[in-house]
Amino acid sequence: MIYWNSFSDFLHMGGYGLYVWGSFGVTAAVMTIEPILVARNRKATLSRLKRQMRAEARNTAE
Amino acid sequence: MTRRFNLYHFASPATFYPLAGALIPWFAAASVLFGLAGLYLGMLVAPTDFQQGEGYRIIFIHVPASWMSMFIYLVMAFWAAIGLAFNTRLSGMMTQALAPTGALMAFLSLWTGALWGKPMWGTWWVWDARLTSELILLFLYIGYMALVAAIDDPRRADKAGGLLLLVGVVNVPIIYFSVKWWNTLHQGSSVNLTKSSMAETMLWGMLLMAMCFWMYAIAVAFARVRTIMLERERHTDWVKAILAGGEK
Numbered sequence: 001m002i003y004w005n006s007f008s009d010f011l012h013m014g015g016y017g018l019y020v021w022g023s024f025g026v027t028a029a030v031m032t033i034e035p036i037l038v039a040r041n042r043k044a045t046l047s048r049l050k051r052q053m054r055a056e057a058r059n060t061a062e
Numbered sequence: 063m064t065r066r067f068n069l070y071h072f073a074s075p076a077t078f079y080p081l082a083g084a085l086i087p088w089f090a091a092a093s094v095l096f097g098l099a100g101l102y103l104g105m106l107v108a109p110t111d112f113q114q115g116e117g118y119r120i121i122f123i124h125v126p127a128s129w130m131s132m133f134i135y136l137v138m139a140f141w142a143a144i145g146l147a148f149n150t151r152l153s154g155m156m157t158q159a160l161a162p163t164g165a166l167m168a169f170l171s172l173w174t175g176a177l178w179g180k181p182m183w184g185t186w187w188v189w190d191a192r193l194t195s196e197l198i199l200l201f202l203y204i205g206y207m208a209l210v211a212a213i214d215d216p217r218r219a220d221k222a223g224g225l226l227l228l229v230g231v232v233n234v235p236i237i238y239f240s241v242k243w244w245n246t247l248h249q250g251s252s253v254n255l256t257k258s259s260m261a262e263t264m265l266w267g268m269l270l271m272a273m274c275f276w277m278y279a280i281a282v283a284f285a286r287v288r289t290i291m292l293e294r295e296r297h298t299d300w301v302k303a304i305l306a307g308g309e310k
Contacts, residue, residue, distance in 0.1 A: 038289070
């Protein structure tokens, strides 16, 4: 089933290792970092909006 | 008399917000599963290509990223048209949520293409129709994001951005058909509906990876649109209820 004879064959990619792993590596990095940035942005936005809402509530109470 | 399934109901941010939140884990899980299956078939099982050796395996991300870069743009143009025609609030939020992911897909398409072109054609880049039109797609994404960010009033930003998206949509068929219309270094399409030039495991590996990218894009866009909704609708009761409820 598995095409490769050894792990080093797999890494070597028939001489195309740099190109293949350069493609997969950057893609994996992008698809890891983007969700992290989206989650961070969500947290920051939520806390900012909550702060604003509390400030507005205080202003109307005064 | 009320219809049981009403699309307008889901087009309202107040209903779409919790729906998207509930769906994100499913799309994320589907993306991981499709990705594992696709990588297993493509990287471990699929045989070598008789012309390109193992270098062809870049196809398993190059083609899905390229497809998604074009498809996301079409979805954005669709939302832009809806927004300009019916003045719906959700449209501009959707296009803004999709744009960064589309831009990243266009970047990945160009990046993996360069790493594929170097060993096969002997060059990272050529100014031919396919590559140049994909680069223009990346610029359209960046241009859309810059334009929307530069206009303070969100409704005007949506209108200007929507117009840019609709004008730019002409570029998508140019990318798609460029390999037929012009002489190019880029190979023709590997897959079409009637016949495929690929071995079965290669084809399945690629289709599974395409599903992985598709589910990923939906999950990320839904997550992003939820934040945009909170921001834009912060003065409405439904957002205030969410903020008061201590949503994490």
